[in-house]
Amino acid sequence: MSIEDKIILKIRDLSVSTDGNQILNGLNLTVKKGETHAIMGPNGSGKSTLAKTVAGHPDYLITSGKIKFLNKDLSSMSVNERSNLGLFLGFQYPIEIPGLSNTAFLKAAINAQRKFYDLEDISAHDFLLQLKSTADQLGLDQSFLSRGVNEGFSGGEKKRNEIMQMLMLNPKLSILDETDSGLDIDSMKVVARGVNSSRSEDSSTIIITHYERLLNYLVPDYVHVFFDGKIIKTGNLELANELEKKGYEWLIQKK
Amino acid sequence: MVNSKKIKSLFDNSKLDLNLSLSSEYPVWFQDFKQKSLDRFKEHNIPSVTDNEWKYTKIDSLLELLFNREVLNRIDPKELPDKNIVSDKDAICIHFHNGQYFASSDLPNHIKIFSKTHDKDIFKNLFKSDINPQRSFLSDMNSIIFSDTLLIKTLQNQKVDTEIHIINHSHYDSIIAPRVHIHVAENSSLKIFEHVKSSTQSVISHLMTIFCEADSNLEFYKLIEQQKDTHFLSTQTAQMAENSKVNCFSWDFGAKTSTTNTLAELDGKKSEFHYSALFTPSHDHHSGNQLRVEHNANKTKSRIKIRGVLNDQSKGVFFGKIKVNEDVLGTSAFMENKNLLISDDATISTQPILEIYNDDTECSHSATSGSIDEEKLFYIQSRGIPEIAAKQYLIGSFIKELINEITSIKIKTLLQNNFQYIDNQS
Numbered sequence: 111m112s113i114e115d116k117i118i119l120k121i122r123d124l125s126v127s128t129d130g131n132q133i134l135n136g137l138n139l140t141v142k143k144g145e146t147h148a149i150m151g152p153n154g155s156g157k158s159t160l161a162k163t164v165a166g167h168p169d170y171l172i173t174s175g176k177i178k179f180l181n182k183d184l185s186s187m188s189v190n191e192r193s194n195l196g197l198f199l200g201f202q203y204p205i206e207i208p209g210l211s212n213t214a215f216l217k218a219a220i221n222a223q224r225k226f227y228d229l230e231d232i233s234a235h236d237f238l239l240q241l242k243s244t245a246d247q248l249g250l251d252q253s254f255l256s257r258g259v260n261e262g263f264s265g266g267e268k269k270r271n272e273i274m275q276m277l278m279l280n281p282k283l284s285i286l287d288e289t290d291s292g293l294d295i296d297s298m299k300v301v302a303r304g305v306n307s308s309r310s311e312d313s314s315t316i317i318i319t320h321y322e323r324l325l326n327y328l329v330p331d332y333v334h335v336f337f338d339g340k341i342i343k344t345g346n347l348e349l350a351n352e353l354e355k356k357g358y359e360w361l362i363q364k365k
Numbered sequence: 366m367v368n369s370k371k372i373k374s375l376f377d378n379s380k381l382d383l384n385l386s387l388s389s390e391y392p393v394w395f396q397d398f399k400q401k402s403l404d405r406f407k408e409h410n411i412p413s414v415t416d417n418e419w420k421y422t423k424i425d426s427l428l429e430l431l432f433n434r435e436v437l438n439r440i441d442p443k444e445l446p447d448k449n450i451v452s453d454k455d456a457i458c459i460h461f462h463n464g465q466y467f468a469s470s471d472l473p474n475h476i477k478i479f480s481k482t483h484d485k486d487i488f489k490n491l492f493k494s495d496i497n498p499q500r501s502f503l504s505d506m507n508s509i510i511f512s513d514t515l516l517i518k519t520l521q522n523q524k525v526d527t528e529i530h531i532i533n534h535s536h537y538d539s540i541i542a543p544r545v546h547i548h549v550a551e552n553s554s555l556k557i558f559e560h561v562k563s564s565t566q567s568v569i570s571h572l573m574t575i576f577c578e579a580d581s582n583l584e585f586y587k588l589i590e591q592q593k594d595t596h597f598l599s600t601q602t603a604q605m606a607e608n609s610k611v612n613c614f615s616w617d618f619g620a621k622t623s624t625t626n627t628l629a630e631l632d633g634k635k636s637e638f639h640y641s642a643l644f645t646p647s648h649d650h651h652s653g654n655q656l657r658v659e660h661n662a663n664k665t666k667s668r669i670k671i672r673g674v675l676n677d678q679s680k681g682v683f684f685g686k687i688k689v690n691e692d693v694l695g696t697s698a699f700m701e702n703k704n705l706l707i708s709d710d711a712t713i714s715t716q717p718i719l720e721i722y723n724d725d726t727e728c729s730h731s732a733t734s735g736s737i738d739e740e741k742l743f744y745i746q747s748r749g750i751p752e753i754a755a756k757q758y759l760i761g762s763f764i765k766e767l768i769n770e771i772t773s774i775k776i777k778t779l780l781q782n783n784f785q786y787i788d789n790q791s
């Protein structure tokens with residue numbers, strides 16, 4: 111296997127603006143198969159902007175640089191194609207869609223992915239079996255499945271629902287944007303277990319978080335510090351521990 | 366009114382022969398009725414687009430179709446549909462083709478069809494010129510054109526569980542006037558589904574009257590599927606006695622002109638009128654919805670939910686008025702119009718009006734219009750679902766509330782099949 115084949119995500123010199131404001135400023139990041147990366151950094155430093163840009167949100171304009179996912183240029187790819195290829199974004203603020211049931215939504219998502227790979231629709235039986243066991247694994251009651259997508263869910267329930275979607279879609283790269291924010295310890299453990307269960311040699315995860323807590327469960331290969339639209343320092347779990355104690359100030363000043 | 370030219374002026378140049386000299390099978394009073402309707406129709410002003418009822422409609426095209434011809438309909442026997450279309454065994458199906466009775470299941474006693482009935486006098490009261498309280502352009506137009514009539518009239522205490530399906534087809538270049546009279550007798554109930562399927566270049570002038578006696582109950586569903594160059598003009602009235610209840614649902618897909626004019630008179634105390642309507646025009650179609658509810662007795666209740674989904678360059682109109690009379694107590698009225706514009710070129714004009722002359726009224730009304738929520742769209746797409754389907758899901762979720770309120774499983778299924786993205790999980 112060549113080195114290129116091992117790379118899942120390669121971001122080079124990425125600059126992104128929204129509403130005329132430059133948010134990302136020449137960002138570089140390479141994620142290889144099987145790796146887990148953590149991104150930490152102060153509010154407003156552009157972490158969600160990075161996540162949404164990779165997923166293809168129309169509000170974010172790439173002004174320079176390149177994003178390659180599985181060695182394919184993402185810039186001309188639709189949001190759904192990126193997902194079909196194996197990209198998953200766990201939203202910082204999952205969206206509520208009343209009137210579209212969780213179950214129908216997930217089934218449509220899975221079938222869209224299968225269609226992309228020229229596979230037939232999943233059988234109702236297999237789908238329900240998989241859905242039930244995933245919901246059980248995440249401690250989501252069956253009643254959530256028939257409710258509207260995220261409709262009236264608590265913060266924690268929404269985040270578990272994101273992880274449920276991730277597990278059902280079985281992505282190659284998951285970007286989890288503050289999936290641990292607002293979770294109590296038990297919920298966080300459930301989420302961490304969910305993420306851990308999805309890890310494999312072929313898939314990778316980027317965790318955007320403010321807390322070392324989750325990282326202690328997941329043990330990332332790299333911890334990046336994000337500031338002003340780029341990565342200013344990279345280390346390992348120890349860096350996360352240090353950030354937890356000292357905050358970000360010392361790093362920013364040193365810079 | 367700016368345009369005060371009368372219909373009469375169009376008739377002068379028209380080659381149209383309405384053929385009012387009907388065969389001798391038809392009683393004299395019927396011929397009288399036709400003649401009177403024609404005389405009255407001629408006295409109407411030519412509709413004006415400044416009128417709410419005609420806003421955004423293509424009147425010129427309508428009038429041209431109406432008057433620029435020699436006969437209303439050419440019936441070509443070769444074009445008749447297959448008589449075996451009556452297949453649904455769980456429902457009573459009645460087919461009209463080009464406005465004339467065509468085929469049906471065996472008809473029970475409570476259903477009468479004018480052209481089939483020997484004793485035509487049972488229809489006499491219905492054709493008194495003042496039966497329809499909206500003596501409008503629309504109702505007079507129906508009266509001069511129609512050639513057959515359906516009367517559904519229950520007996521006291523008769524609960525009819527079998528759904529009645531009325532199917533109206535038309536074919537190319539026809540002018541038809543379906544006419545349905547529903548009389549729900551004391552403490553009886555009915556379920557009716559009407560499906561209008563128009564063909565190119567046709568004009569459909571539809572009239573329906575509902576009369577509900579005390580303690581009666583009517584469920585009515587209507588699906589209007591149209592061709593793009595059809596003109597569909599509909600007028601419907603409901604007169605309701607004490608404790609009666611009407612539940613109405615309709616779905617209009619829009620046409621060159623599509624206008625539905627509804628009047629509900631809550632004359633008996635504790636009567637209830639529930640009306641839900643969906644309109645989903647696309648292309649350069651039009652869909653107009655005029656509605657008037659009059660609370661004329663104590664403790665009456667109205668629930669109006671109107672939703673529009675407008676695509677392309679289509680235009681929609683909602684004009685709704687709820688009136689509560691001065692001496693009426695304990696009214697509960699609710700009127701809501703929500704619109705989803707899925708194209709930048711679509712237009713909606715909405716005007717919910719309350720005219721309340723008594724303080725002892727609990728009422729609310731609202732009207733909102735918006736476009737597809739971009740964040741919802743992104744979220745759905747981010748799970749691999751293509752944009753077109755994602756939009757359809759959002760439209761489905763927008764109209765689902767109304768579909769969910771339909772109690773007839775059969776009709777709900779039929780509508781869901783019509784629109785694949787309404788997810789049928791509740």
Ligand SMILES: Nc1ncnc2c1ncn2[C@@H]1O[C@H](COP(=O)(O)OP(=O)(O)O)[C@@H](O)[C@H]1O
Binds near residue numbers: 128129131133155157
């Ligand atoms: N859609 C948007 N429109 C305008 N400004 C935005 C938008 N999204 C993000 N921003 C701005 O970009 C900056 C970075 O935001 P974000 O990426 O959400 O940061 P983080 O996730 O690191 O907290 C902030 O100043 C925010 O106000």
Ligand SMILES: [Mg+2]
Binds near residue numbers: 158288
């Ligand atoms: Mg963020």
